[in-house]
Structure formats: structure tokens, C-alpha cells
Amino acid sequence: MGRSIxxxxxxxxxxxxxxxxxxxxxxxxxxxxxxxxxxxTAWLDLGGRRVGRDDLKWLRDAAGPVRDxxxxxxxxxxxxxxxxxxxxxxxxxxxxxxxxxxxxxxxTVRLFENMGPLRxxxxxxxALLDKAAKALDRVDGKAAHPEELHVVRxxxxxxxxxxxWQKKDARAIAEVQDALGALSDAVILHRMTAQxxxxxxxxxxxxxxxxxxxxxxxxxxPAIRATLKGLR
Amino acid sequence: MxxxxxxxxxxxxxxxxxxxxxxxxxxxxxxxxxxxxxxLEALDITFxxxxxxPLRRAAETAELLVPLLDGRTRVDPALADRADGMDLxxxxxxxxxxxxxxxxxxQLASIxxxxxxxxxxxxxxxxxGVLWLQGTRxxxxxxxxxxxxxxxxxxxxxxxxx
Numbered sequence: 001m002g003r004s005i006x007x008x009x010x011x012x013x014x015x016x017x018x019x020x021x022x023x024x025x026x027x028x029x030x031x032x033x034x035x036x037x038x039x040x041t042a043w044l045d046l047g048g049r050r051v052g053r054d055d056l057k058w059l060r061d062a063a064g065p066v067r068d069x070x071x072x073x074x075x076x077x078x079x080x081x082x083x084x085x086x087x088x089x090x091x092x093x094x095x096x097x098x099x100x101x102x103x104x105x106x107x108t109v110r111l112f113e114n115m116g117p118l119r120x121x122x123x124x125x126x127a128l129l130d131k132a133a134k135a136l137d138r139v140d141g142k143a144a145h146p147e148e149l150h151v152v153r154x155x156x157x158x159x160x161x162x163x164x165w166q167k168k169d170a171r172a173i174a175e176v177q178d179a180l181g182a183l184s185d186a187v188i189l190h191r192m193t194a195q196x197x198x199x200x201x202x203x204x205x206x207x208x209x210x211x212x213x214x215x216x217x218x219x220x221x222p223a224i225r226a227t228l229k230g231l232r
Numbered sequence: 233m234x235x236x237x238x239x240x241x242x243x244x245x246x247x248x249x250x251x252x253x254x255x256x257x258x259x260x261x262x263x264x265x266x267x268x269x270x271x272l273e274a275l276d277i278t279f280x281x282x283x284x285x286p287l288r289r290a291a292e293t294a295e296l297l298v299p300l301l302d303g304r305t306r307v308d309p310a311l312a313d314r315a316d317g318m319d320l321x322x323x324x325x326x327x328x329x330x331x332x333x334x335x336x337x338x339q340l341a342s343i344x345x346x347x348x349x350x351x352x353x354x355x356x357x358x359x360x361g362v363l364w365l366q367g368t369r370x371x372x373x374x375x376x377x378x379x380x381x382x383x384x385x386x387x388x389x390x391x392x393x394x
Binding site: 049050051052053054055058103104106107108110111113114115116 | 251253254256282284286287288291292294295298301304305306307308309310
């Protein structure tokens with residue numbers, strides 16, 4: 001009989017992150033809710049399981065707007081934009097609190113606490129690798145669009161987590177993710193600056209920065225493809 | 233709209249898991265319910281929402297129903313608790329499956345068909361059994377019975393198809 005993989009460590013982290021996120025004093029709580037949800041989603045995907053996935057997505061989505069704003073509020077942005085971000089944060093926070101107070105939030109934790117471990121015969125990286133490869137195929141190698149590369153980074157994340165659940169070497173994927181990290185941050189900053197809509201010059205500067213980051217990322221694409229191929 | 237109340241399949245006995253909530257389906261229970269799913273398939277039954285209790289035996293039963301789902305799943309703790317605690321307005325799909333436990337499934341059936349949980353004992357759910365209801369909305373007394381599908385019948389339907 002092969003090794004089984006229990007999700008309990010990350011379920012415990014999700015439970016305590018929900019408490020910290022609900023208290024609202026430490027932004028790390030909201031961040032950890034999202035991280036734990038992503039880790040557990042990768043665990044389900046690795047085992048080809050579906051039940052629980054939509055609950056994690058619901059929780060992750062509920063925490064998303066506050067998390068994005070928490071990150072942007074630490075960035076060097078014009079004071080007027082910072083004030084706008086502050087106001088947006090105050091608008092987003094009650095929706096998150098409402099979600100965390102719903103019985104579904106705690107029930108999601110209970111659901112995972114009750115689940116059995118993944119059995120070795122359940123483990124299959126195929127679907128995760130397919131999704132990452134598909135995202136990679138969508139990237140135009142000559143004129144890479146920053147949003148497309150941002151999607152690649154997002155699709156590589158569950159691949160990395162699935163490897164880590166299996167205690168396999170995920171360094172190659174982690175390095176690519178780190179390399180694309182600045183681009184992903186810039187994508188979100190650009191998106192919010194455009195939503196703010198008060199500084200067109202800054203938007204243009206961010207667009208130029210994004211293009212540059214995307215161009216710098218293009219030469220790494222063949223290596224990502226090869227890494228994914230090697231994992232099959 | 234249609235609502236399918238499903239009692240979880242056969243699980244390991246009390247005491248065979250670290251908690252009651254962690255009781256898994258038995259190998260035979262899993263196999264038998266897979267046959268029930270085929271029976272539902274033979275009736276062309278599909279779901280656009282699949283709601284289940286957070287208890288392992290219900291979640292594992294729900295997982296076996298996933299091939300019939302074209303929509304989302306949702307955990308609802310009320311399905312492991314008193315049925316009169318369930319917010320019926322959350323049953324919003326056109327074809328929703330609810331996977332839970334006795335006596336709560338009987339209570340829920342009674343509420344939806346009769347208007348109160350008083351007749352719960354008349355809705356005797358076998359493990360893996362399905363009660364098929366229809367109505368204009370999921371509200372007390374607003375639904376009628378289409379069929380009670382015990383597991384034996386569902387499995388017979390599945391073998392009749394092959």
C-alpha cells in the first residue's frame with residue numbers, strides 16, 4: 001500500500017487564519033485564508049476530488065478584494081490613490097466579514113477536517129499539468145501579453161503545491177513563479193490604477209513597465225514548457 | 233424546480249472512525265451507491281447544484297454524484313443538523329440535490345411536502361435512497377413527490393439499462 005496524504009496541517013491553518021482574518025487586525029490573516037484555500041484546492045485537484053472545491057473558491061474570492069487592497073496599501077502609490085484605496089478597503093471589509101460569519105465558512109473547515117487522506121492510487125497531476133500547459137500555449141511568444149503571463153503564473157501555483165503535497169522537488173516551478181512575481185504584482189497595480197482612473201500618466205508608465213517585464217519573461221517560456229513536460 | 237433529497241450511502245459503524253463526523257463510506261457502500269448513480273443516470277437525472285452536509289459520509293456520497301452535476305457544490309451544515317434550521321431560500325437551482333442524514337432528510341421532506349416536520353417518519357429514507365420532489369419553489373408545503381427511489385430500485389434501473 002502506498003503513502004497517503006492528509007490535508008490536516010493546512011486545514012488547521014485555515015481554521016486559525018479565519019479567526020485572525022475575522023478579527024481584522026493583522027492583514028496576514030486574510031492572506032493566509034487565501035493561501036490555505038489554494039493549498040487545499042491543489043490537494044483536492046491532486047486527488048481528482050471535486051467536493052469542497054467550490055467552497056474553497058467562495059472563501060478565497062471573499063477574501064480576494066481585501067487582500068489585493070492590503071497589498072496595494074503597502075506600495076508606493078500617490079497619496080490621493082492611497083486615500084481611494086483606503087475607502088475601497090473599508091467598503092470591501094464588511095463583505096468579507098459577512099462571508100466569514102456565514103455558517104458555510106466554518107462548515108468548509110469541518111468538511112475538510114472530516115475528509116479522509118488522499119490515497120496513493122488517487123494521485124494524478126495530469127489535470128493540473130494540462131491547465132498550466134494550456135495557459136502557456138495561449139501566450140504569444142513574440143508579443144507576450146502581461147495578463148497571459150499572469151495567468152501562467154496562477155496556473156503554475158497549483159502544480160507547485162501539488163508537488164509539495166507529495167514532498168517532491170518543486171524548486172523549478174517556484175523559481176519561475178518568483179520570476180513572474182513582479183509581473184503579477186504590476187498587473188494588479190495597473191488594474192487598480194485603471195479602476196481608480198485619476199492618473200492616466202501613471203497608468204501609461206505601468207503599461208510600459210508591464211511590457212518590459214513581459215518581454216523579459218518570454219525567454220523563460222521554453223524552460224517552463226520543458227519543466228512541465230518533465231513532470232508527466 | 234426539482235429537488236432530490238439523498239441519504240448518504242452505507243458508512244462504517246459507529247466507533248470505527250475517530251469521530252462520528254469522520255465515518256467513511258464502506259467499500260460495499262461506495263460500490264452500491266455507484267450503482268444508484270447509474271440508476272439516476274438511466275432516468276436522465278442531472279443536477280445544477282449539489283448541496284451536502286460537512287460529514288464525511290455525506291461528502292463522499294456527494295462526490296459519487298458529481299458525474300451528474302453541471303454546476304456547483306456547496307457545503308451546508310444544516311444538512312447535518314435539524315432540518316428546520318435550513319434556509320430553504322438557498323435551494324435556488326432548477327435541479328438541486330441535497331445529501332444528508334436521517335432523521336433530518338425525513339424532516340426536510342416533510343417540511344417541503346407537508347409544511348411542517350410532523351410527518352418526518354413517513355418519509356423513510358434507506359441509506360443511498362433518493363426522494364424526488366418538484367414544485368414551483370422550495371418552501372414549506374410547496375413541493376410534491378415525483379418518486380421515492382430506494383437504492384434497490386435505482387440499482388435495478390441501472391442494470392436494466394446495460
